[in-house]
Amino acid sequence: MLATTSVGRKLVMAVTGIGLFLFVVGHLAGNLLIYAGPDALNAYALKLKEMPYVVWPARLVILSIFLVHIYLGLELYRQNREARPDKYFQEETLRADFASRHMLFTGLMILLFVVYHLLQFTFHAVPPPEHIYTTDLKGKEVTDVYTMVVQGFQTGGVSAIYILAQVFLALHLSHAMTSVFETFGWTATRFRGYIEKVGPIVATVICFGYITIPLAVLTGNLRLPDSVIEQQALEEMETNMIDVMPDPAGRRGDQS
Amino acid sequence: MNFTVMVWRQEGPKKQGRMETHKVSGITEDTSFLEMLDILNEELIEKGEEPIAFDHDCREGICGACSLHINGVAHGPENTTTCQLHMRSFDDGDTIVIEPFRARAFPVIKDLVVDRSGFERIIEAGGYVSVGTGGAPDANALPIAKDEAEEAFDAAACIGCGACVAACKNASAMLFTSAKVSQFTHLPQGEPERHQRVVNMVKAMDDAGFGNCTNYQECEAVCPKQISIMNIHTMNREYVKAKLAGTSATA
Amino acid sequence: MKLDSKVPSGPLETKWRDYKRDMKLVSPNNKRKYHIIVVGTGLAGASAAASLAELGYSITAFCYNDSPRRAHSIAAQGGINAAKNYQNDNDSVYRLFYDTIKGGDFRSREANVYRLAEVSTSIIDQCVAQGVPFAREYGGWLDNRSFGGAQVSRTFYARGQTGQQLLLGAYQALARQIHAGKVKMHSRTEMLDLVVVDGQARGIVTRNLVTGKIESWAADAVLLCTGGYANVFYLSTNAKGCNVTAAYRAHKRGAFFAGPCFTQIHPTCIPVSGEHQSKLTLMSESLRNDGRVWVPKSTEDKRPANEIPDDERDYYLERKYPSYGNLAPRDISSRSAKEVCDEGRGVGPTGLGVYLDFRDAIARDGQDVISRKYGNLFDMYQRITGEDPYQSPMRIFPALHYTMGGVWVDYNLMSTIPGLFVLGEANFSDHGANRLGASALMQGLADGYFVIPYTLGNFLAKQPKTSVDTDQAEFKETERAARERVTRLLSVNGSRTVDSFHRELGKIMWEYCGMARNEAGLKKALELIPPLRQEFWENVRVLGGADDYNVSLEKAGRVADFLEFAELLCHDALDRKESCGAHFREEFQTQEGEAKRNDDDFCYVSCWEHKGENKSPHLHKEPLSFESVKLATRSYK
Ligand SMILES: Cc1cc2nc3c(=O)[nH]c(=O)nc-3n(C[C@H](O)[C@H](O)[C@H](O)COP(=O)(O)OP(=O)(O)OC[C@H]3O[C@@H](n4cnc5c(N)ncnc54)[C@H](O)[C@@H]3O)c2cc1C
Numbered sequence A: 001m002l003a004t005t006s007v008g009r010k011l012v013m014a015v016t017g018i019g020l021f022l023f024v025v026g027h028l029a030g031n032l033l034i035y036a037g038p039d040a041l042n043a044y045a046l047k048l049k050e051m052p053y054v055v056w057p058a059r060l061v062i063l064s065i066f067l068v069h070i071y072l073g074l075e076l077y078r079q080n081r082e083a084r085p086d087k088y089f090q091e092e093t094l095r096a097d098f099a100s101r102h103m104l105f106t107g108l109m110i111l112l113f114v115v116y117h118l119l120q121f122t123f124h125a126v127p128p129p130e131h132i133y134t135t136d137l138k139g140k141e142v143t144d145v146y147t148m149v150v151q152g153f154q155t156g157g158v159s160a161i162y163i164l165a166q167v168f169l170a171l172h173l174s175h176a177m178t179s180v181f182e183t184f185g186w187t188a189t190r191f192r193g194y195i196e197k198v199g200p201i202v203a204t205v206i207c208f209g210y211i212t213i214p215l216a217v218l219t220g221n222l223r224l225p226d227s228v229i230e231q232q233a234l235e236e237m238e239t240n241m242i243d244v245m246p247d248p249a250g251r252r253g254d255q256s
Numbered sequence B: 001m002n003f004t005v006m007v008w009r010q011e012g013p014k015k016q017g018r019m020e021t022h023k024v025s026g027i028t029e030d031t032s033f034l035e036m037l038d039i040l041n042e043e044l045i046e047k048g049e050e051p052i053a054f055d056h057d058c059r060e061g062i063c064g065a066c067s068l069h070i071n072g073v074a075h076g077p078e079n080t081t082t083c084q085l086h087m088r089s090f091d092d093g094d095t096i097v098i099e100p101f102r103a104r105a106f107p108v109i110k111d112l113v114v115d116r117s118g119f120e121r122i123i124e125a126g127g128y129v130s131v132g133t134g135g136a137p138d139a140n141a142l143p144i145a146k147d148e149a150e151e152a153f154d155a156a157a158c159i160g161c162g163a164c165v166a167a168c169k170n171a172s173a174m175l176f177t178s179a180k181v182s183q184f185t186h187l188p189q190g191e192p193e194r195h196q197r198v199v200n201m202v203k204a205m206d207d208a209g210f211g212n213c214t215n216y217q218e219c220e221a222v223c224p225k226q227i228s229i230m231n232i233h234t235m236n237r238e239y240v241k242a243k244l245a246g247t248s249a250t251a
Numbered sequence C: 001m002k003l004d005s006k007v008p009s010g011p012l013e014t015k016w017r018d019y020k021r022d023m024k025l026v027s028p029n030n031k032r033k034y035h036i037i038v039v040g041t042g043l044a045g046a047s048a049a050a051s052l053a054e055l056g057y058s059i060t061a062f063c064y065n066d067s068p069r070r071a072h073s074i075a076a077q078g079g080i081n082a083a084k085n086y087q088n089d090n091d092s093v094y095r096l097f098y099d100t101i102k103g104g105d106f107r108s109r110e111a112n113v114y115r116l117a118e119v120s121t122s123i124i125d126q127c128v129a130q131g132v133p134f135a136r137e138y139g140g141w142l143d144n145r146s147f148g149g150a151q152v153s154r155t156f157y158a159r160g161q162t163g164q165q166l167l168l169g170a171y172q173a174l175a176r177q178i179h180a181g182k183v184k185m186h187s188r189t190e191m192l193d194l195v196v197v198d199g200q201a202r203g204i205v206t207r208n209l210v211t212g213k214i215e216s217w218a219a220d221a222v223l224l225c226t227g228g229y230a231n232v233f234y235l236s237t238n239a240k241g242c243n244v245t246a247a248y249r250a251h252k253r254g255a256f257f258a259g260p261c262f263t264q265i266h267p268t269c270i271p272v273s274g275e276h277q278s279k280l281t282l283m284s285e286s287l288r289n290d291g292r293v294w295v296p297k298s299t300e301d302k303r304p305a306n307e308i309p310d311d312e313r314d315y316y317l318e319r320k321y322p323s324y325g326n327l328a329p330r331d332i333s334s335r336s337a338k339e340v341c342d343e344g345r346g347v348g349p350t351g352l353g354v355y356l357d358f359r360d361a362i363a364r365d366g367q368d369v370i371s372r373k374y375g376n377l378f379d380m381y382q383r384i385t386g387e388d389p390y391q392s393p394m395r396i397f398p399a400l401h402y403t404m405g406g407v408w409v410d411y412n413l414m415s416t417i418p419g420l421f422v423l424g425e426a427n428f429s430d431h432g433a434n435r436l437g438a439s440a441l442m443q444g445l446a447d448g449y450f451v452i453p454y455t456l457g458n459f460l461a462k463q464p465k466t467s468v469d470t471d472q473a474e475f476k477e478t479e480r481a482a483r484e485r486v487t488r489l490l491s492v493n494g495s496r497t498v499d500s501f502h503r504e505l506g507k508i509m510w511e512y513c514g515m516a517r518n519e520a521g522l523k524k525a526l527e528l529i530p531p532l533r534q535e536f537w538e539n540v541r542v543l544g545g546a547d548d549y550n551v552s553l554e555k556a557g558r559v560a561d562f563l564e565f566a567e568l569l570c571h572d573a574l575d576r577k578e579s580c581g582a583h584f585r586e587e588f589q590t591q592e593g594e595a596k597r598n599d600d601d602f603c604y605v606s607c608w609e610h611k612g613e614n615k616s617p618h619l620h621k622e623p624l625s626f627e628s629v630k631l632a633t634r635s636y637k
């Protein structure tokens, strides 16, 4: 087994990491459809839903990649700690940046976030949003993902968690996406300067891509569709009405 | 110059160690770091205390014996070997913290002396060209491009001091191991055993109890011979190739 | 006892070939049954151990370092000679042979030197096959340079780290055999004594430097490859651990010691900076190609170098040796430096230094050119001294560097104790009274790769195999003596540190038996050493125990041996009433201050026999006859 040697473990880490990275990129591309409007995003979501034979295997693959990556990450961390049982009284760091020294931490933060994220948007177990709307897409009744996202991010706390998670992801990637080149040996002295920039640049781009969405929502650049606003207003009215209408039989008339 | 020296004392392998504080005074700037310790040791002996044990031999930066972790950095502040460090690199009145190179694979023998025999096992596993004495063709029968020869040399300059392991947050020996792998990757002489070498040496490295590489680059930062981490990348690449070719470690 | 050099008969050119042809062989499946001890795994030891293991012998090897890779061979910078004639400059085996004999001032054995030159070419082949990264030209072919005043370019080099790369090559060959289980390697283990059974070397006694365990090892033959003894001078360019113990112990067990007074001094070392100085660092002699050596004319002149005008400087080498100038040979330029310092004109804080000035070279060629040529040396100088040699001249002073003397060996590299072979710097074989630059590496590897595999086999095959056991009385007795010595060192419990004795011994040796020697001085040294030795045994303080890692104890054992050996060295220097090679007796010089050799009375190798504690050693002479070369006098005016 490859993962029984140090170099092998790192190779597996890098391969799974790249797998996860591809997912992250794909996911971002999908998310960015939000700027193309509700229909685009919802249509994309529908398309995925209509291909369960693709989506489910893909999910399984990603899940196992994720589990392998996490398991090995923990394992590496343990082994690396064991490789130096007695700590230094004084230890300076000359080169290793914050990101490289906190890979496990940022990784675990990502994990936490992923769990939360799934609970929120996939299993709808954690609000906001309270309700999931449906919408009419070319005559079909579909889940209104767009609204779900915008509603979610309208809550400041949710956006904050999301943004923070992207920062962790960025930190993770800023080391990881340079490190993979080194792990595979896709380097040469004359490219070294560039390769060392790949990680930070990729990380920044990805992070920025994801973060624009909650920012756009918070700054009002991404708004709920008019139909939803109307519907919401209506609902609000209804709830208000329920509040003030304990006796539909005649009080109103009394008041007027 | 006067200094306060905090130094690790440990009576023997597996014994409990501790930091001990000493004053040294009247040191001139031209005194080397090890000579400063010599002076301290003479004073200790005169006081009836056992001198501080540390490894050293050539004292000119080439044998790789000296191995002190000074003020939190392997070989101290100057990016040379410990023996090439001089007291002018410190300020009068400084407190200097001296520890052994620490790693599971480098157990302490006494005070600042550690056992680096893990490195031996790595070289023994394949850090050579398997050519017996006597069977070599004429030296000029095999021209080698100057660039390649130079790159091989850069890797071969390793002195095996272990600073890379000491500096690595994971106590990994990748820089050491890869320098040898890389030297032979650049040379045609290394070609026939290319796959087996890298696989065997990595296994020996793991068996010796070193950590994994996280690409921190701390090793390169302290290496007194400026061995580049590009060697690690070369080794990784070689490892992938060897594995793709179906090579597995032979004992 | 009669000395027999066992030089084969026949013409010089074919001696080795013919001799090999007539050698007896050990059959392949018997080799395994022969146990060989190799003490020391520098160039000589590692190459021997690896080559013998490849042949099938069972090898046990020892070194005091924590790894064979750290032997002091690692420090050699300049290069290694070989008569390849790759440069087409009319080099040949004969020319290398002749240069080596002449360089050694005709005090070495022709046959050995010829063989050395002959196998030199195979060394380069072997090393390249091992992957030693020698310097190459753009075309990919091996590069050569001329070294140490040679008229041909025959020196192969690997940047300034030739010794390191050659040693790593040999070390790796050794590592391969360790892995194969054919060599049992014991690092951090020091040989304390030789065990002689029935007149043959059959084993050694060692101390494990980590656990303190004293142990015996039995074998069919013992190879000493333990390097040189320059540290008898305390300050030298050798590593701190270099010692004479193994060789001297063998000497005390009956091996003759040859030419101990032949000690080489290197002119371009960084001067001593103070009492704390623990070792000296060599800088390549190539610096003298562009640097000009000088001191102030007046002893009173204490101005900084740059403020001293040209007409108040004494460029003494250029003055005294107009044709060679700053490139005068090692011994001449060393002695001249000592002379001016003795006159009180030395520079630097200790007054023991002369300037090596690049001012004119920088003005002529520009700083770029100089920096390209010598950049790494300038950096090294700056790192050690804290001074910038581009701004102010370097200060240099000669230092002890190499020892030509060593355990006497015959043509087979066997000492006067049968079964005890001595290789590398530890023996006296090829360099006579002076070693040429880049020839020590060559000799160490020649001995290990290409001589001992043959001569050892011949020795073993020629006699019936007998077995010995470490339970035998001889082993027990030697072991007991070694243990007793350790106990003795630990029980003195006096007030002086080991180093202080070593330093004092070094000062005596340097003062009276250093660059220039004379009868009165040598007698003085012989007066001073015994009381110092006595004080050592009465007043040394060695703390700690016998059973753990004990640096002081380690050093004490070595210094104890130096304290005895120093006397032998001075005896030899006193006896040799001539100047030759590196041995300069002030009484024997020409009017121009040149060494005056005395071939009528001293054309022999001095071989000293140990006669017992506190007894004068007995001199045997191995006469040297020169059949192929004519004895000539060198001149560098
Ligand atoms: C600074 C410097 C530069 C030099 N430059 C050159 C050069 O450019 N060209 C050249 O040809 N020569 C050069 N020389 C000389 C040359 O390097 C040495 O003569 C040669 O390498 C000696 O090799 P060796 O194998 O005999 O001994 P070493 O390499 O000294 O090995 C001695 C071995 O013996 C072991 N040992 C010693 N004592 C004991 C003991 N009591 N018990 C157990 N083990 C023991 C040591 O651990 C070591 O393994 C230089 C020397 C110095 C010091």
Ligand code: HEM
Residues within 6 Å of the ligand: A010, A013, A014, A016, A017, A018, A020, A021, A024, A069, A070, A071, A073, A074, A076, A077, A103, A104, A106, A107, A108, A110, A111, A172, A175, A176, A177, A179, A180, A181, A183, B212, B213, B214, B215
């Ligand atoms: C979307 C999520 C993730 C992506 C895209 C990702 C990607 C990567 C990549 C590409 C690497 C580089 C491997 C190398 O050095 O060659 C890496 C390393 C690492 N990852 Fe992740 N990862 C993710 C999630 C996680 C999680 C959840 C963990 C939690 C355990 C984690 C822990 C680690 C650790 C510890 C390393 C460093 C291993 C080392 O070099 O020592 N990662 N990651």
Ligand code: FES
Residues within 6 Å of the ligand: B055, B056, B057, B058, B059, B060, B061, B062, B063, B064, B065, B066, B081, B082, B083, B084
């Ligand atoms: S003592 Fe040899 S490198 Fe420092």
